[in-house]
Amino acid sequence: xxxxxTISYDGTHYAGWQIQKNAVTIQQIxxxxxxxxxxQEIKVTGASRTDAGVHALGQIATIDVDTSIKAEQLPxxxxxxxxxxxxxxxxxxxxxxFHPRYQAVSKTYNYRIFNDCFxxxxxKHFMYFYHKKLDVEAMxxxxxxxxxxxxxxxxxxxxxxxxxxxxxxxxxxVDQDNKTITLRINGNGFLYNMVRIIAGxxxxxxxxxxxxxxxxxxIRSKDRNQAGPTAPALGLCLEAIQYSxx
Amino acid sequence: xxxxxTISYDGTHYAGWQIQKNAVTIQQIxxxxxxxxxxQEIKVTGASRTDAGVHALGQIATIDVDTSIKAEQLPxxxxxxxxxxxxxxxxxxxxxxFHPRYQAVSKTYNYRIFNDCFxxxxxKHFMYFYHKKLDVEAMxxxxxxxxxxxxxxxxxxxxxxxxxxxxxxxxxxVDQDNKTITLRINGNGFLYNMVRIIAGxxxxxxxxxxxxxxxxxxIRSKDRNQAGPTAPALGLCLEAIQYSxx
Numbered sequence: 001x002x003x004x005x006t007i008s009y010d011g012t013h014y015a016g017w018q019i020q021k022n023a024v025t026i027q028q029i030x031x032x033x034x035x036x037x038x039x040q041e042i043k044v045t046g047a048s049r050t051d052a053g054v055h056a057l058g059q060i061a062t063i064d065v066d067t068s069i070k071a072e073q074l075p076x077x078x079x080x081x082x083x084x085x086x087x088x089x090x091x092x093x094x095x096x097x098f099h100p101r102y103q104a105v106s107k108t109y110n111y112r113i114f115n116d117c118f119x120x121x122x123x124k125h126f127m128y129f130y131h132k133k134l135d136v137e138a139m140x141x142x143x144x145x146x147x148x149x150x151x152x153x154x155x156x157x158x159x160x161x162x163x164x165x166x167x168x169x170x171x172x173x174v175d176q177d178n179k180t181i182t183l184r185i186n187g188n189g190f191l192y193n194m195v196r197i198i199a200g201x202x203x204x205x206x207x208x209x210x211x212x213x214x215x216x217x218x219i220r221s222k223d224r225n226q227a228g229p230t231a232p233a234l235g236l237c238l239e240a241i242q243y244s245x246x
Numbered sequence: 247x248x249x250x251x252t253i254s255y256d257g258t259h260y261a262g263w264q265i266q267k268n269a270v271t272i273q274q275i276x277x278x279x280x281x282x283x284x285x286q287e288i289k290v291t292g293a294s295r296t297d298a299g300v301h302a303l304g305q306i307a308t309i310d311v312d313t314s315i316k317a318e319q320l321p322x323x324x325x326x327x328x329x330x331x332x333x334x335x336x337x338x339x340x341x342x343x344f345h346p347r348y349q350a351v352s353k354t355y356n357y358r359i360f361n362d363c364f365x366x367x368x369x370k371h372f373m374y375f376y377h378k379k380l381d382v383e384a385m386x387x388x389x390x391x392x393x394x395x396x397x398x399x400x401x402x403x404x405x406x407x408x409x410x411x412x413x414x415x416x417x418x419x420v421d422q423d424n425k426t427i428t429l430r431i432n433g434n435g436f437l438y439n440m441v442r443i444i445a446g447x448x449x450x451x452x453x454x455x456x457x458x459x460x461x462x463x464x465i466r467s468k469d470r471n472q473a474g475p476t477a478p479a480l481g482l483c484l485e486a487i488q489y490s491x492x
Contacts (some may be wrong), residue, residue: 010367055368075364085367090423121256121331122301122372122483237368 001066003046003074004092004100005030007059007088009116010085012125012234016052017059025085026036026050030061035079036067038143047100047241048107053233055126058089058240060100064114106170107190107238111199112233120179126153127180127233128199136181139174142205143183146198153222155198156191157230160182164192165222174202181206184239193230201228247312249320250338250346251276253305256331258371262298263305266327272332275306279327284311292442293346293351293487297439299449299479301372304486306346312392333389346487352416352434357445357477359427360424364431371427374445374481381425383418388451389429391461392444393440399468402437402443403476411437412467420448427452430485439476447474474486 007022007030015023019031027044034042047060070075074091082088095238114120114127115134156165169187175181183199201218204210209226210218253276261269280288291292293306315323320337328334358373360366366374397413402411409455415433422428429445447464450456456464456474464472 008364008367010370023389057366079364084365087367089364091254117337118254118325118333120303121332121333122303124256124330126368171306212328 050094142212199231204228387460406438450474
């Protein structure tokens with residue numbers, strides 16, 4: 001049967017989600033845990049290939065396995081074989097044709113910035129420390145300009161090969177809580193490094209380097225050089241992935 | 247001259263604040279950083295002796311040193327000699343008789359609980375994961391009963407030797423934000439493990455083991471066995487220490 005796993009992880013000590021040679025990845029660690037639990041080789045298919053250092057609250061993956069362990073007990077059984085920076089939060093039986101990537105309707109990411117003179121040791125692995133004062137009102141205004149269906153080629157790292165660079169952003173908002181600035185973005189899909197480039201661009205807006213009114217023209221330019229830098233991985237978190245109810 | 251340091255730290259990898267043999271402490275690491283910067287032995291006097299695993303956003307300490315480095319530049323100079331889990335946030339010149347412990351007017355601590363079926367890998371070092379469902383309304387009601395001047399002997403770990411176990415709590419409140427339950431407490435001083443025992447007692451209230459109406463009689467009993475268990479260190483954070491303006 002096909003099982004859908006909801007997974008949280010602290011990405012600090014991993015070379016990202018996807019299995020690779022000579023580096024420890026989250027997919028690999030979960031496959032090893034499955035192998036220990038089910039005594040057979042299990043392939044884990046993830047919805048999102050998060051990069052090295054990126055975190056997740058609600059990554060989705062599937063495994064195919066026949067087991068007598070009940071779905072609601074499986075997280076406990078799997079977590080017993082996982083290190084404490086990777087946690088299976090739920091397990092659900094799905095139709096055999098369910099695919100975590102192709103059937104995703106939208107994804108929600110957040111990017112958090114700790115904006116103060118000095119770094120915060122309690123959040124150092126989960127927020128990007130940025131010491132220069134940022135104009136959050138300008139960032140809020142700029143964030144709203146990303147909502148819509150656009151060719152986001154200017155917000156895609158070069159070297160990525162995709163058929164289309166058109167994506168639709170449903171929601172994009174910046175909020176401030178004391179020294180923490182949070183970007184939350186939801187869309188039907190994201191290009192390689194797209195959220196981190198949007199975050200880097202919003203930081204440039206906060207610095208006054210980019211005018212919030214010029215976001216639309218940066219999108220239209222389809223030129224990566226017009227957008228801001230790629231913000232560091234550690235501030236990014238895959239919050240949730242949405243599927244249709246059907 | 248006497249300098250007041252405001253210090254944040256992730257206490258996870260330290261045996262607490264106070265210097266001891268055969269274990270690495272925060273006080274020791276800061277003294278070593280001072281010694282490197284000023285090329286002389288410096289004694290660091292802290293306001294609060296936080297335990298192993300306890301964190302701080304606003305620990306206060308003093309050092310006596312004559313230096314030509316300006317107070318506002320000193321945090322940068324000291325942080326350059328500190329690991330990234332200890333951060334000096336500010337430095338201020340104080341009168342020579344200023345003492346960080348004796349002159350503290352009040353201290354604010356918070357204790358955070360992550361209340362869900364499964365632990366959260368992103369907060370595992372900074373919140374106490376508790377899997378059983380807690381009645382937060384009952385905890386809120388119980389928390390308010392700690393406000394006042396009382397003999398808090400029932401909330402003091404045995405083996406501690408203090409002249410008086412009377413303390414005044416000015417503020418004690420429980421708040422919930424999604425899966426995070428936060429206790430915030432402010433008082434003129436706290437007995438050994440007092441905040442962690444109050445947190446453990448509030449968890450027992452949340453479980454229905456202790457009635458919120460019996461907090462007053464537990465305080466009156468002056469009997470450590472009447473209160474709940476000592477909650478784990480990792481959930482505790484020394485938020486700030488208040489001094490009079492004069």
